[in-house]
Amino acid sequence: MNQMEDNNQTSQKSGRGNWATPVLAGAFALSLGINGFQAVRLQDVNKEVGGVQRQVNELQASLGTMDKSLRDNLQTNLGGVRTDLDAARKETQATVNKAAMAAQFAARRHADTIVSKLAKSEEEKANQLTQELSQVKENSLQANSKIEGVSTDVGGVKAEVAKTQTELQNTISDLRRATGDMGVMSGLIATNSKELTALRELGDRNYVEFEIPRTGKAQKVGDIQLAVRKTDVKRSKFTLDVIADDRKIEKRDKTANEPVQFYVLSKARQPYELVVNEVTKDAVKGYLAVPKVQITRK
16 A cells, blocks of 8 residues: 555656756756847847937937027127117117207297397387386376476466455445345345345345246245236336245335345245345346254244
């Protein structure tokens, strides 16, 4: 039994030794093949890397050439641009200078024109002022002449006034009093316009002048009415009606320069006086003397 087992084991070992040798040989050959393939592939790769390296070197060389060319071109272009800029700057400066000179020239011409106009205006004003001064002087001379004339006239007027005052005083002293037709002593009697002016200057009464035609129709004189009915030129007599306080008073055959008196009780306590200075065929002319103190109506 054991022997059989030993024989089986020996047979198994012998079988194993028979197939292991070729396998190892194949593996070794495969390993050699792989190594050879790898060596060949490595050589190819190295060749490709060398080619790429050459291309990179060539590219770098080309880039260096291009970079130099670009720098040279850029430098050249920059130089041209600088030249153009300098030329443009000079041209612009020249244009600006030219424009500035033109503007300065125009401003100078404008200023000269203004100065000329101002000078002309001032000259005209000066001439006008001179004319006005001459006119003022002439007016002043004329005014002085007029003032002298006025002074002379004033002196003459003063003398005339003094003369008139003297004549007035003389006229007043010549006035007379008379008893009226009612038996009342009258005021001073005026027989003409000169004496009537003197009475007005005295201011004792208010005086109203009248000229009434001989028509028999009433005519208002002051605050009364008068109607002339008859005149007698030869005898200087007249007849008239006095209408006052709603009543009629007949004054018959009165004489020129005679104080004709009557009361107007609603107006004053003193009598009114009527004086006819002139009697003609168709009218009478004179004045009415009215008391200044009037009764206040209630």
